[in-house]
Amino acid sequence: MVNQSSNNSYTSGDAELAHIAVEHLSLTIGAKATNAILRDISFAVECGSLVGIVGPNGAGKSSLLRAIYCHRYDQPASLAGQVMIAGHPVHLMSRRERACKIAVVLQESALPFEVTVREVLATGLTPRKPLLSFTSKDDTRLIEGIAADLDLTRFIDRDFGSLSGGEKQRVLIARALVQQPQILLLDEPTNHLDIQHQIETLSLVRSLGVTVLLTIHDLNMAAAYCDQLLVLNKGQLVANGEPFQVLTSELIQDVFQVAADVAVIRNTYTHERRIRIAYDMPPSRTIAPGSAGERRK
Numbered sequence: 001m002v003n004q005s006s007n008n009s010y011t012s013g014d015a016e017l018a019h020i021a022v023e024h025l026s027l028t029i030g031a032k033a034t035n036a037i038l039r040d041i042s043f044a045v046e047c048g049s050l051v052g053i054v055g056p057n058g059a060g061k062s063s064l065l066r067a068i069y070c071h072r073y074d075q076p077a078s079l080a081g082q083v084m085i086a087g088h089p090v091h092l093m094s095r096r097e098r099a100c101k102i103a104v105v106l107q108e109s110a111l112p113f114e115v116t117v118r119e120v121l122a123t124g125l126t127p128r129k130p131l132l133s134f135t136s137k138d139d140t141r142l143i144e145g146i147a148a149d150l151d152l153t154r155f156i157d158r159d160f161g162s163l164s165g166g167e168k169q170r171v172l173i174a175r176a177l178v179q180q181p182q183i184l185l186l187d188e189p190t191n192h193l194d195i196q197h198q199i200e201t202l203s204l205v206r207s208l209g210v211t212v213l214l215t216i217h218d219l220n221m222a223a224a225y226c227d228q229l230l231v232l233n234k235g236q237l238v239a240n241g242e243p244f245q246v247l248t249s250e251l252i253q254d255v256f257q258v259a260a261d262v263a264v265i266r267n268t269y270t271h272e273r274r275i276r277i278a279y280d281m282p283p284s285r286t287i288a289p290g291s292a293g294e295r296r297k
């Protein structure tokens with residue numbers, strides 16, 4: 001185990017105070033018990049925190065987000081342990097109750113092509129409205145305000161299918177905000193976004209005052225915006241804490257197999273502690289003639 005993982009270290013008192021408390025969560029997909037994707041994960045998240053889940057490809061980050069909102073798998077899956085939201089077990093909530101509390105943006109959220117951005121955003125109202133009810137003036141104000149916050153006003157009457165990957169990503173985040181959730185689960189929300197929109201999106205979700213759990217690959221962005229980081233490796237929680245506590249050179253080497261210099265810096269004005277990571281790039285490998293890489297050329 002790397003670093004000071006606080007896995008399983010919080011007490012039941014913390015769990016009661018926590019907005020989200022994940023308790024001994026394990027997930028296995030498929031018939032074999034050896035296909036464990038999450039192994040005995042426990043952590044607590046305070047109300048209003050922005051929590052980043054980081055780790056290498058296949059570590060279990062998206063699976064952890066799915067487990068938190070009780071995603072249904074189309075093959076045998078066994079989920080042990082439980083997730084509590086403000087002291088209530090998520091698996092006992094109805095779908096509507098869950099949708100009023102938790103909004104989710106997955107990487108592969110699919111939508112029909114021939115719907116406008118406005119129509120996509122309006123689907124975010126569904127959990128809170130009776131079936132077949134009209135969009136009120138307040139609803140329209142909410143939708144247009146959130147579209148403006150996410151720099152989507154000029155696309156609002158365009159077909160969703162005609163947008164670029166980054167524009168679609170912003171629409172899906174906006175739809176989640178229209179849901180007005182207490183908890184926002186975002187799977188790689190900065191994927192596809194240029195640096196300006198990455199900064200704007202993370203600043204926006206940070207300013208909302210809702211509890212946010214997001215998966216993210218860019219450790220510098222994670223360090224800059226997250227209050228708490230969870231580091232997953234091979235389905236286990238190997239570190240949990242504030243970014244400057246968690247993201248050490250040793251952890252990055254151990255978990256990502258990359259050498260990195262980690263500098264702790266302080267903002268001159270606010271004196272807030274921040275970290276900045278610089279990766280050491282190994283010299284490029286030369287491909288021997290006749291090797292698989294050379295034959296592909």
Ligand SMILES: Nc1ncnc2c1ncn2[C@@H]1O[C@H](COP(=O)(O)OP(=O)(O)OP(=O)(O)O)[C@@H](O)[C@H]1O
Nearest residue numbers: 029037055056057058059060061062063064073215
């Ligand atoms: N439905 C499924 N059936 C079988 N295996 C699955 C399923 N979903 C996920 N897995 C496996 O579980 C492991 C964790 O997957 P997950 O998508 O959670 O990783 P991740 O950390 O989000 O990865 P990435 O950074 O590549 O998005 C992977 O090995 C993946 O192949």
